[in-house]
Amino acid sequence: MKKILTKVLSLAAVTAMVGCSSGTAASSAAATSSAAAATTGDGKIGVILVGDENEGYTAAHMDGIREAASQLGIADDQIIWKYSIGETQDCYDAAVDLVDQGATLIVSNSYGHQGFMEQAASENPDVTFVAMTGDTAALSGLPNFKNAFNHTYESRYVSGVVAGMKLQELIDNGTLTKENLPDAFAGDDIKIGYVGAYPYAEVVSGYTAFYLGVKSVVPNVHMYVEYTNSWFDQSAEKATAESLMAKGCVIISQHADSTGAPSAVQSALENGTVAYSVGYNISMLEVAPDAALTSASNNWSVYYTYAFQNWLEGKAMDIATDWAEGYNTGAVCVTELGKSCAPGTQEKVLEVEKAIKDGTLNVFDITTFTTGGASLTEDTEIDLSFDPANPNLIKPVKDGAFRESDTANGFRSAPYFSIRIDGIEESGAE
Amino acid sequence: MKDSKYEAPKSSVKEPLVHIVKRSDIEPWKAWGIRIAAVLLGMLVSALFINGITNLNPAAVFKSMFAGAFGTDKRIWQTLKDMSLLLCIGIGLAPAFKLRFWNVGAEGQVLIGGLVSAALMINLGGKIPNGVLLILMALCAVVCGAVWGLIPAYFKSKYRTNETLFTLMMNYIALQLVEFYVDVWDKKQSHSVGVINASSKAGWMPYIGGNQFILMIIIVALITVGMYFYLQNSKQGFEITVVGESENTARYAGISVSKVIRRTMLVSAGICGLAGFLEVSAVSHTISSLTAGGRGFTAIIVAWLGKFNPFAMTLITAILAFMSRGANQIASDFNFNKFASNILTGIILFFILGSEFFINYRLVFRHRPKEVK
Numbered sequence: 001m002k003k004i005l006t007k008v009l010s011l012a013a014v015t016a017m018v019g020c021s022s023g024t025a026a027s028s029a030a031a032t033s034s035a036a037a038a039t040t041g042d043g044k045i046g047v048i049l050v051g052d053e054n055e056g057y058t059a060a061h062m063d064g065i066r067e068a069a070s071q072l073g074i075a076d077d078q079i080i081w082k083y084s085i086g087e088t089q090d091c092y093d094a095a096v097d098l099v100d101q102g103a104t105l106i107v108s109n110s111y112g113h114q115g116f117m118e119q120a121a122s123e124n125p126d127v128t129f130v131a132m133t134g135d136t137a138a139l140s141g142l143p144n145f146k147n148a149f150n151h152t153y154e155s156r157y158v159s160g161v162v163a164g165m166k167l168q169e170l171i172d173n174g175t176l177t178k179e180n181l182p183d184a185f186a187g188d189d190i191k192i193g194y195v196g197a198y199p200y201a202e203v204v205s206g207y208t209a210f211y212l213g214v215k216s217v218v219p220n221v222h223m224y225v226e227y228t229n230s231w232f233d234q235s236a237e238k239a240t241a242e243s244l245m246a247k248g249c250v251i252i253s254q255h256a257d258s259t260g261a262p263s264a265v266q267s268a269l270e271n272g273t274v275a276y277s278v279g280y281n282i283s284m285l286e287v288a289p290d291a292a293l294t295s296a297s298n299n300w301s302v303y304y305t306y307a308f309q310n311w312l313e314g315k316a317m318d319i320a321t322d323w324a325e326g327y328n329t330g331a332v333c334v335t336e337l338g339k340s341c342a343p344g345t346q347e348k349v350l351e352v353e354k355a356i357k358d359g360t361l362n363v364f365d366i367t368t369f370t371t372g373g374a375s376l377t378e379d380t381e382i383d384l385s386f387d388p389a390n391p392n393l394i395k396p397v398k399d400g401a402f403r404e405s406d407t408a409n410g411f412r413s414a415p416y417f418s419i420r421i422d423g424i425e426e427s428g429a430e
Numbered sequence: 431m432k433d434s435k436y437e438a439p440k441s442s443v444k445e446p447l448v449h450i451v452k453r454s455d456i457e458p459w460k461a462w463g464i465r466i467a468a469v470l471l472g473m474l475v476s477a478l479f480i481n482g483i484t485n486l487n488p489a490a491v492f493k494s495m496f497a498g499a500f501g502t503d504k505r506i507w508q509t510l511k512d513m514s515l516l517l518c519i520g521i522g523l524a525p526a527f528k529l530r531f532w533n534v535g536a537e538g539q540v541l542i543g544g545l546v547s548a549a550l551m552i553n554l555g556g557k558i559p560n561g562v563l564l565i566l567m568a569l570c571a572v573v574c575g576a577v578w579g580l581i582p583a584y585f586k587s588k589y590r591t592n593e594t595l596f597t598l599m600m601n602y603i604a605l606q607l608v609e610f611y612v613d614v615w616d617k618k619q620s621h622s623v624g625v626i627n628a629s630s631k632a633g634w635m636p637y638i639g640g641n642q643f644i645l646m647i648i649i650v651a652l653i654t655v656g657m658y659f660y661l662q663n664s665k666q667g668f669e670i671t672v673v674g675e676s677e678n679t680a681r682y683a684g685i686s687v688s689k690v691i692r693r694t695m696l697v698s699a700g701i702c703g704l705a706g707f708l709e710v711s712a713v714s715h716t717i718s719s720l721t722a723g724g725r726g727f728t729a730i731i732v733a734w735l736g737k738f739n740p741f742a743m744t745l746i747t748a749i750l751a752f753m754s755r756g757a758n759q760i761a762s763d764f765n766f767n768k769f770a771s772n773i774l775t776g777i778i779l780f781f782i783l784g785s786e787f788f789i790n791y792r793l794v795f796r797h798r799p800k801e802v803k
Contacts, residue, residue: 081762082758086720088714088718089713089714093508096504097502097508115624115625115628119625119628
């Protein structure tokens with residue numbers, strides 16, 4: 001019963017998804033599409049999906065692929081879909097089967113598909129393989145194996161600003177004071193919470209960006225991160241959100257794929273707890289009409305349009321080994337603001353987005369955070385190799401900011417900010 | 431003089447329209463006729479289902495199913511791979527179930543075999559010759575799987591614990607151990623081990639003529655034939671039959687029941703452990719909680735439907751592998767939700783399982799006696 005309910009809820013959430021308009025990239029691509037259509041031939045694109053349209057994360061990818069295909073005039077029967085492919089040998093099987101069916105560009109959407117995609121890529125040098133959100137394309141040295149990742153940390157920062165505005169409103173109207181809500185304070189700091197999936201760079205980078213967004217509005221915040229150790233676990237996310245609220249957290253954000261946390265926050269709010277939710281991927285207004293402020297989200301069609309365009313022109317091998325874009329191409333966004341948002345939030349969002357776009361605001365500005373009491377410096381080194389015995393050290397700090405997903409400098413597209421900064425406390429990692 | 435209390439039974443005593451009679455015997459051709467009819471009926475109902483919900487032509491859907499399982503050389507090998515993995519576990523379960531030892535712990539035995547194989551690949555890969563590594567992996571997988579099965583067998587034979595619950599709980603222990611080691615071996619903390627030894631291919635079962643699965647299929651075929659003779663022609667196989675039919679008879683005949691239980695579970699779980707090795711070394715080259723993938727439970731259906739005859743079980747696994755590959759293909763071809771294709775598999779399985787009822791029992795319809803004036 002619970003499972004069915006989960007499906008129904010997530011389906012409802014998907015249909016309610018407002019998404020962000022695809023912006024400039026798609027329309028510029030449309031202009032060139034008619035010219036490209038001539039070289040299409042009868043090629044095929046294979047798509048390997050970890051879920052199906054009932055699962056928010058996969059649904060967002062499917063929307064992106066469909067939109068890119070329709071912009072570029074790629075016919076329905078040129079795309080072969082493989083649904084519900086687990087992060088197992090099934091992925092490799094699906095990939096080689098797609099090669100057999102004539103696919104010359106194959107995309108997988110889940111992180112754990114990567115190793116199997118890499119194996120298939122090494123055995124099929126004429127076919128281009130893209131492991132979305134993966135991080136080993138550059139390390140593999142294979143010319144036909146690619147990674148792509150949006151600058152999701154930018155939209156997380158903006159969603160943090162939205163939450164910060166809410167906190168400021170609660171402080172200003174006298175709701176959030178030590179006398180009223182003693183539990184919501186750790187010393188002088190206001191407690192906020194974050195439901196994380198797994199303790200690795202993608203999640204760390206995301207929650208840090210969110211925290212810095214909140215902090216840019218309300219400087220005295222302390223964040224608790226608790227892990228569910230799963231990407232999609234409705235009941236665990238709900239339980240984790242409840243545990244964070246029991247600690248006194250006033251804002252609950254998440255890097256996990258279900259609607260568990262926002263629905264828990266909604267029912268707590270209805271029962272008189274002061275708590276608000278910031279979601280991920282899809283708008284949570286359907287399940288949390290009062291509690292949901294906004295969600296950090298991605299617009300995958302920007303990448304798919306780029307990749308499919310190259311493929312149409314017969315240049316699939318030239319797709320960037322590591323692709324990462326953010327607000328400047330419309331690849332990330334925040335979803336529709338909820339009715340509980342503080343007045344003036346919309347204007348503030350636009351202002352911050354503009355600052356990110358024109359480069360005047362860096363999410364990981366090293367003057368805004370410390371780690372172990374000290375700031376990062378230009379000499380700070382991090383290891384991209386996953387292999388301590390054979391490290392690949394880079395210096396990501398430049399011009400006063402940690403450069404995340406800095407593909408322009410030849411660094412990988414997947415997040416590598418895994419530094420634990422002061423003011424954030426983690427627990428529940430396995 | 432008539433006693434009015436005891437009237438003669440009326441001729442109109444209600445006889446049910448149908449009643450069920452156990453068949454004492456059935457000719458093989460009749461049994462197979464019933465089975466084939468069941469599959470055809472199952473396909474007919476599936477066709478109605480497809481047509482009812484999608485308006486697609488059922489023939490096109492079945493054609494797509496067939497293409498999914500046998501459409502290309504690669505797909506044929508994939509289907510054979512699915513089949514042999516499942517069959518290996520089913521063969522492992524056969525002696526245990528024939529003994530009436532309800533081993534529902536195959537999932538855990540496979541996982542533990544896979545886990546120890548992966549551990550050796552990770553820790554010894556490149557340090558010892560590949561042939562030695564492979565043999566070591568296979569041996570350790572068999573031994574660890576066997577120990578995983580021996581524990582509940584020991585408690586069953588010594589303390590008469592319930593083996594269904596015991597083996598089931600052992601699955602969870604194996605699953606958690608795998609989850610734990612995934613985190614130990616995962617360098618990125620993303621809860622995924624990834625492909626092990628992707629570049630050195632240490633501990634990977636060798637490809638023969640460029641084919642990944644041939645060696646594994648040969649190994650499973652040998653185990654299948656071996657199991658047939660073990661059950662049919664060996665003294666131990668005979669003891670399994672006797673204990674399975676009646677423990678008291680076995681005791682009377684001087685067979686040590688507890689010894690047979692322990693020995694049989696060693697064999698059964700050892701083969702399941704080997705299946706874990708095959709999965710890791712020949713197929714996925716990784717380990718995760720999905721390594722056994724529910725096959726440990728599906729294999730129970732295989733063992734029962736095949737009546738513990740390894741050759742009949744081969745046929746059953748062929749049908750199941752075909753249906754699962756076919757179901758995936760129709761999901762892809764017709765944009766079906768995967769659940770819709772699972773329903774088709776379910777319908778056909780239901781009919782196959784149901785046919786066993788008509789093989790063991792027959793329906794007798796009421797004879798309507800002619801009215802006499």
